Amino acid sequence: MNHRFYYSYSYCFLHILFLARRVFPTAAFHPSVRTAPSTTALNLFQRPRKYDGDAAAQAEIRALFLLWNDALATGDARIVTARYAEDAVLFPVDSDIPRMDRDSIRAYYDTFLRKRPQVFQIKSQLRIGKGWAQDSGIYELTLAEEGTMLEARYSFLYAQENGQWKIQHQHSSVRPESVRFNQPIAESQVRDLFQVWQRALVSLDPKVVADLYTRNAVVFPMDSDTPRNSRDAVQDYYRTFLKRGPVAKLQDSFVQISSNWAKHIGMYEIAMQDKREKIRCRFSFLYTFEEGQWRIAHHHASVMPEGIAVAQPITQQQVRSWFQEWNDALATGDASIVASRYARNAVYLPTLSDAPRTTNHLIRDYFEMFLKRGPECAIESGDIFLGTNWALDFGVYSFTLDGGETKIRARYSFVYSYEDGDWKISHHHSSIMPEVLLSYEEEEESAALQKPRL
Structure with missing residues (x-):
């Protein structure tokens, strides 16, 4: 038999027996004593009559629930425990362990009241007998500390003790249809x-x-x-x-x-x-x-x-301004200043050199030679693409070298990336326009043919 079922019905029987002893003399329960059936005894064990016309009696019993609820609101376990009889039994709504004396009831409320319970009575039905009363129904319980709310069934059995109504037995349980049985998992x-x-x-x-x-x-x-x-x-x-x-x-x-x-x-x-x-x-x-x-x-x-790369805000106007910063660096004539515009691992494919420049040192070495020719650069046409922490500026620019004696048109690609809090050139590809190169080759071949043979 389920131990919870056994406890519940055993204690209900014991408390009925306890109340019966208050009504009958002790001798009435001795096997040697035979007494005639008592009207009082029948009133106790038969369905008790409702005091439909006694509103005062019903109001008095209903008020006991409110007294218990007000005691919860104090947050003081001693005040709540004082609502219970000396030999009360409590079946809590949130614990498997029955509390069968005032000390264990107080220990339970010491913990339970930390959850800041708030109770709202939804439905109630009373039964009132001689020296006892029962209030059964449904309440809504909110545990403010945990942020949880549930509906529970309740039964309060009250008995007179020293001239006051006390809780002789309280049984609270979550409504069965809302219970989810624990599914074990390892x-x-x-x-x-x-x-x-x-x-x-x-x-x-x-x-x-x-x-x-x-x-x-x-x-x-x-x-x-x-x-x-x-x-x-x-x-x-x-x-x-x-x-x-x-x-x-x-x-x-x-x-x-x-x-x-x-x-x-x-x-x-x-x-x-x-x-x-x-x-x-x-x-x-x-x-x-x-x-x-x-x-x-x-x-x-x-x-x-x-x-994760956090995108740095960027506009096309900013990207084009970086070309001007690079061009201004050329005007200084200082190869170190120009090389500083490039990222640590930048790759530069120069206009006038076959050798790729894959380190900052090699990039600076190229510009030491190139800057001696006094380059001046201007973009003829170009387009810009924007990405997450990168940008591409590509098109056609022209160089004027050697004080204006040499002019070179070239295709260019600048890829910029965000490095150490600044935008740098991570890739630069510059190449003379292919048709210009072909015309140079044709001129050289023509000149060679026109040379007189010795």
Whole structure:
């Protein structure tokens, strides 16, 4: 027999027996004594009559609930305990352990009152007998400290003690239809749920993945700003995501388990087969038991913060101004100033040199030669593209060299990136216009043919 069932009915019987002893002499219960049935005894054990016409009696009993509720509001366990009889029994709403004396009742309220309970009576039905009364019904209990609210059934059995109504027995229980029985789960099982999700990704079937989530699951994807708050929305997200061929690998995690929920938190790496890239993410899975199995109620994935590039605001006008800064650096005639406009790992493919310049030292070396020719540069035409912490300026510019004696038209590409709090040239490609080069070659060939043979 369930021990809670046994306790409840055993103690109810004992308290009925206790009240009966108050009505009858002790000898009436001795087997050697035979007495005629008493009208008082019948009134006690038969269905008690309602005092429909005695509003004062009903008001007095209803007020006892309010006195108990007011005692809760004081936050003082001593005041609450004083509402109970000396040998009272309490079956609490939030504890499996019966309290069978005032000391244990007070110890219970010492803890319970820290939750700042607030009680609102929803329904009540009274039974009043000779020297006892019963108030049964439903109340709403709010635990302000925890932010939770529940509805519970209650029974108060009152008895007279030293001329005052006291709580002889109180039984409170959460309404059965709102009770969710605890579903046990082990840490190893929680970790297995991650592997189930991994295998679902490999299936490349969005429905298979979405079926792992609850009906009203909320997903914060790693690659989308839009939350998905239903199973259909989750399936729609995976319909696109799975096209990238994701493969998840758990790196580090820990598990938390409580009543009817479990949480798996940590880091995983997603390998995207379409771009052959790997993305490290933090993740949180919150599992709840729904439709006969553990499902994902909440999934939050985010790229590791140190791997996120925060976009720096930039405009096309700013990008074009950086060309002017580079041109002004040329005018100084100082190769170090020009080289300082380039990023640490910049690559420069110069206009007048075949050798790529892949270090700041090599870039400075080129400009020491180039600046001796007094270059002056102007953009003829160009376009600008903007990205996240990078920008591209490309087009055609012209150089005037050697005091105006030489003019070179060239195509250019500047790629700028954000480095150490400033925008730098990370790539610079400059090449003489191809048709100009061909005309130079034709002139050289013509001149060679016109030379007299010796």
